[in-house]
Amino acid sequence: MGLLTIGSPLTWEETEKYSDHVRKHGVIQFINLYRQLKNRQNDCLKWGDEIEYMIVKFDHANKTAKLCLKAEKLLPILQEKENKNQGDLKALWRPEYGAYMIEGTPGTPYGSLSSCFNTVEANMKARREEVEELLESDECLLCLTSFPRLGCKNFTFPPVEHDPRTSVLRSLFFPDLAVYGGHPRFKTLSRNVAQRRKKKIIINAPIYRDKNTPDPFVEDFSKLYDDGESARAALPNHVYMDCMGFGMGCSCLQVTFQACNINEARILYDQLAPVCSIALALSAASPVHRGYLIDKDCRWDIISGAVDDRTDEELALKCLKSRYDSIDSYLSPAGEKFNDFELMYDENVYKQLREAGIDHLLSQHIAHLFIRDPILLFSEKIHQNDEEDTDHFENIQSTNWQTMRFKPPPPNSSIGWRVEFRTMEVQITEFENAAYVVFIVLLTRVILTFQLNLLIPITKNNENLAKAQNRDAVLYEKFWFRKDLTTGESPPEATAYMAECGCSDECEYALMTINEIINGKENEFPGLVPLIQKFLTSMDVDVDTQCSIQQYLKLIQLRAKGELLTAARWIRNFISKHPSYNFDSAVGEEINYDLLCSINQITRGTGCPELLGHPTSRTRDHIPSAVTKAEKSYSGLKIDKNT
Numbered sequence: 298m299g300l301l302t303i304g305s306p307l308t309w310e311e312t313e314k315y316s317d318h319v320r321k322h323g324v325i326q327f328i329n330l331y332r333q334l335k336n337r338q339n340d341c342l343k344w345g346d347e348i349e350y351m352i353v354k355f356d357h358a359n360k361t362a363k364l365c366l367k368a369e370k371l372l373p374i375l376q377e378k379e380n381k382n383q384g385d386l387k388a389l390w391r392p393e394y395g396a397y398m399i400e401g402t403p404g405t406p407y408g409s410l411s412s413c414f415n416t417v418e419a420n421m422k423a424r425r426e427e428v429e430e431l432l433e434s435d436e437c438l439l440c441l442t443s444f445p446r447l448g449c450k451n452f453t454f455p456p457v458e459h460d461p462r463t464s465v466l467r468s469l470f471f472p473d474l475a476v477y478g479g480h481p482r483f484k485t486l487s488r489n490v491a492q493r494r495k496k497k498i499i500i501n502a503p504i505y506r507d508k509n510t511p512d513p514f515v516e517d518f519s520k521l522y523d524d525g526e527s528a529r530a531a532l533p534n535h536v537y538m539d540c541m542g543f544g545m546g547c548s549c550l551q552v553t554f555q556a557c558n559i560n561e562a563r564i565l566y567d568q569l570a571p572v573c574s575i576a577l578a579l580s581a582a583s584p585v586h587r588g589y590l591i592d593k594d595c596r597w598d599i600i601s602g603a604v605d606d607r608t609d610e611e612l613a614l615k616c617l618k619s620r621y622d623s624i625d626s627y628l629s630p631a632g633e634k635f636n637d638f639e640l641m642y643d644e645n646v647y648k649q650l651r652e653a654g655i656d657h658l659l660s661q662h663i664a665h666l667f668i669r670d671p672i673l674l675f676s677e678k679i680h681q682n683d684e685e686d687t688d689h690f691e692n693i694q695s696t697n698w699q700t701m702r703f704k705p706p707p708p709n710s711s712i713g714w715r716v717e718f719r720t721m722e723v724q725i726t727e728f729e730n731a732a733y734v735v736f737i738v739l740l741t742r743v744i745l746t747f748q749l750n751l752l753i754p755i756t757k758n759n760e761n762l763a764k765a766q767n768r769d770a771v772l773y774e775k776f777w778f779r780k781d782l783t784t785g786e787s788p789p790e791a792t793a794y795m796a797e798c799g800c801s802d803e804c805e806y807a808l809m810t811i812n813e814i815i816n817g818k819e820n821e822f823p824g825l826v827p828l829i830q831k832f833l834t835s836m837d838v839d840v841d842t843q844c845s846i847q848q849y850l851k852l853i854q855l856r857a858k859g860e861l862l863t864a865a866r867w868i869r870n871f872i873s874k875h876p877s878y879n880f881d882s883a884v885g886e887e888i889n890y891d892l893l894c895s896i897n898q899i900t901r902g903t904g905c906p907e908l909l910g911h912p913t914s915r916t917r918d919h920i921p922s923a924v925t926k927a928e929k930s931y932s933g934l935k936i937d938k939n940t
């Protein structure tokens with residue numbers, strides 16, 4: 298969730314007063330950072346995933362499953378080794394928005410050895426074990442993108458008293474105590490976003506219309522102490538949600554990559570942007586919100602609404618999107634001609650960046666981030682040394698939640714320029730999470746090695762992101778995607794391969810199904826996985842790693858074909874077959890309990906052929922020394938178009 302500065306948060310009124318101050322110094326801090334680090338070279342590939350987990354408490358006698366509010370109790374224990382600097386950590390643990398959530402990342406990032414691909418899944422398993430050792434026998438750690446009954450009556454354990462008339466969130470559904478309280482960031486962020494927009498958050502997700510769903514579907518909130526604000530905001534035939542907890546209380550799967558230098562980071566940022574929607578549709582896992590099936594499969598628009606701090610006047614501006622949305626501009630020279638979105642940016646900031654010698658594309662990007670007000674400020678952090686601190690820059694950066702994030706190196710660290718891939722929904726099992734992560738990392742290697750170009754106009758990315766969330770988008774939607782991926786710089790083997798697949802560059806991009814994008818289309822498009830396979834033939838990979846990679850790619854391919862289900866589709870099928878489902882879109886306690894029991898079993902390896910096939914990956918928790926020796930010569934890829 299980004300920066301976690303400890304301190305005393307200011308009220309919204311105070312924070313607002315310092316808006317210009319934070320922006321002014323944030324830009325100076327970025328300029329200083331840029332000057333110091335723009336020529337940083339030769340960082341090698343490093344990468345790591347982030348998984349957000351939910352802690353669930355079962356009551357088997359009463360057949361209920363609740364979100365367990367114990368992250369604050371667990372985190373100090375999980376962070377003990379890290380805080381004592383007891384090297385060699387398997388995992389790092391961080392708080393997340395919900396008091397029932399935690400975020401886990403590998404203890405150290407993965408490196409450029411191909412055998413790292415085979416340790417990801419084992420590491421994810423080890424992470425889970427670290428937490429589960431601390432849980433009671435009726436509790437478990439699940440990877441759920443959305444908890445189906447989040448915000449329903451008594452959805453937490455322990456149950457908490459809740460009065461929207463006096464709470465900070467003012468939500469009719471989500472109690473303050475379900476927000477992680479161990480750090481002031483989360484609650485203050487929620488309060489300030491609502492205060493900035495001058496009313497509660499409004500999220501309306503279209504309800505999934507089943508044969509007995511009331512028509513129109515309209516809820517009565519008067520018993521929940523609604524003062525009329527919610528009744529006015531809720532749309533008929535939609536599931537209404539009213540606070541940050543609904544989106545920020547969802548989980549996701551992210552991957553961060555280190556590039557060899559700033560130029561490679563710009564290339565990766567741009568090239569992965571068109572993949573964000575494709576990966577979102579392929580990873581769809583959240584069809585139920587606030588106890589109802591909705592007509593979307595993904596969390597994205599919900600979280601986008603959940604942190605939307607725009608005032609009514611700002612909402613009327615077409616070119617000002619939510620802070621949580623797709624990227625608005627490309628950063629690499631090749632991307633420039635595809636920057637067709639008329640993005641808003643702060644002209645003074647832009648001028649200042651240009652005068653400091655920063656190119657148009659990067660200046661525009663930063664000046665665009667800086668149209669936002671800082672939404673959270675700690676009193677201890679107001680006055681900073683712009684030569685050394687970057688908190689004001691990070692403040693604005695970390696509250697711009699776009700599909701990709703361009704991350705400058707932290708000052709005085711060994712970390713290089715990085716990009717973050719942020720759209721994927723978290724999968725139920727470690728096998729799947731590893732598969733999606735490995736797929737994306739391999740794709741970056743293919744893009745760099747074959748010097749491919751996946752760029753489409755920014756406005757087409759926006760269209761894709763909206764479609765990706767539709768029900769069963771993986772099967773029924775068509776996405777804008779580039780037809781010929783080769784460039785003038787592509788090596789002959791890549792160009793020849795592309796020609797063999799029948800690519801023509803008559804029209805740069807076309808509408809394709811996910812199956813075509815992932816698996817290819819005869820005489821037209823090679824497919825991303827076949828391209829990865831082509832790349833793998835030139836890479837030195839040990840037998841076990843090769844076996845696991847093949848299993849991961851197969852999962853991606855079969856999901857794209859529809860031969861394996863997305864988690865969203867599997868959850869929908871489970872609910873519609875449940876004996877207590879009334880075909881009215883409502884997901885009651887008992888369905889929720891049985892669904893989460895099944896998900897828990899799948900997590901623990903009972904298998905689920907329609908979701909997973911029959912995976913037999915050979916993941917291992919370390920890289921055998923024989924493999925390390927054999928691989929020493931493989932140093933990852935270092936490509937810099939400008940050198």
Ligand code: ADP
Binds near residue numbers: 407
């Ligand atoms: P965020 O700001 O998104 O919360 P985190 O600091 O939690 O990011 O880290 C995201 C991921 O980046 C983790 O998986 C971590 O292992 C990985 N990571 C850490 N250092 C590097 C690095 N130098 N290069 C690439 N990835 C790294």
Ligand code: MG
Binds near residue numbers: 298299347717
């Ligand atoms: Mg992240």
Ligand code: MG
Binds near residue numbers: 298299347391400
């Ligand atoms: Mg993180």
